[in-house]
Amino acid sequence: QVHLAESGGGLVQAGGSLKLSCAASMVAFRVYAMGWFRQAAGKEREFLATISSSGATSFYADSVKGRFTVSRDNRRDTLYLQMNSLKPEDTAVYYCSAAYKISNSTGEYKYWGQGTQVTVSS
Numbered sequence: 001q002v003h004l005a006e007s008g009g010g011l012v013q014a015g016g017s018l019k020l021s022c023a024a025s026m027v028a029f030r031v032y033a034m035g036w037f038r039q040a041a042g043k044e045r046e047f048l049a050t051i052s053s054s055g056a057t058s059f060y061a062d063s064v065k066g067r068f069t070v071s072r073d074n075r076r077d078t079l080y081l082q083m084n085s086l087k088p089e090d091t092a093v094y095y096c097s098a099a100y101k102i103s104n105s106t107g108e109y110k111y112w113g114q115g116t117q118v119t120v121s122s
Contacts, residue, residue, distance in 0.1 A: 001026070001027075002024075002025070002026040002098065002110075002111040003024075003025040003026070004022055004023070004024055004025075004026075004096050004097070004098065004111055004112065004113035005022065005023045005025075005113055005114070006020060006021070006022050006094060006095060006096050006113045006114065006115055006116040007020070007021050007022075007023070007116055008020040008021050008116060009093075009094060009116030009117045009118045009119075010117075010118070010119070011119045011120075011121060012086055012118070012119070012120055012121070013086075013120070013121050014086060014087055014088055014120055014121060014122055015085060015086065016086050016120075017082070017083060017084045017085075017086065018083045018086060018118060019080060019081070019082050019083070020036075020080065020081040020083065020094055020096075020116060020118075021078055021079070021080055022034070022036075022078065022079035022080070022081075022096030022113060023077065023078050024077045024078065024079065024098070025077070026077070026098070026111070029074060029077040030053055030054075030074040031053050032053055032098040032099065032100065033050060033051065033052050033053055033098070033099045033100065033101050033102040033103070034050065034051050034070075034072060034079045034096060034097065034098055034099070035047065035048075035049065035050040035051075035096070035097050035098075035099060035102075035103070035104075035109055036048040036049045036050075036068075036070060036079075036081045036094065036095070036096055036097075037094070037095045037096075037097060037106070037109075038090075038092035038093065038094045038095065038118075039092055039093050039095070039115075040089075040091060040092040040093075041092075043092075045095070045106060046061070046063075046092075047061050047104045047105075047106065048060065048061050048063075048064050048068060048070075048081070048094075049061065049064065049068060049069075049070040049081065050070070050099075050102045050103060050104060051070045051071070051072055051079070051102065052101075052102050054074075055071065055072045055074070057102060058070050058102075059102070059104070061104070064083075067083065067084050067085045067086075068081060068082065068083050068084070069081070069082040069084075070082075079096050081094070081096075083118070086118075086120045087120060088120045088121070088122050089120075090118060090120050091118060091119050091120050092117075092118060093115040093116065093117050093118075094115060094116050094117075094118055095112055095113055095114075095115045096112075096113045097109035097110075097111060097112045097113070098110060098111040
């Protein structure tokens, strides 16, 4: 019923930029809040950013404030994460997810994609 597909990951040098996309196949994408998470090797899944269903409200984890920007295009059923000033510690698998309301809690997110690998070289 719900399918989320992340894309746009890859290898980038420190200080560079990358834009991730999350294509949603679901009924009424525009009514769901969406979030971005990441999981580095050997670490727990980490909240990064969330955005309301309309796109009017968003908030970020302290680790990415000022560097990452979440946005969405409800006409295209797509979520985005613009990542600037990338650091080696940003290396992780990045996931998008859908929830009934904006939240920084993993438990509030009901649907998950398979992730896309981001690697930032030193």
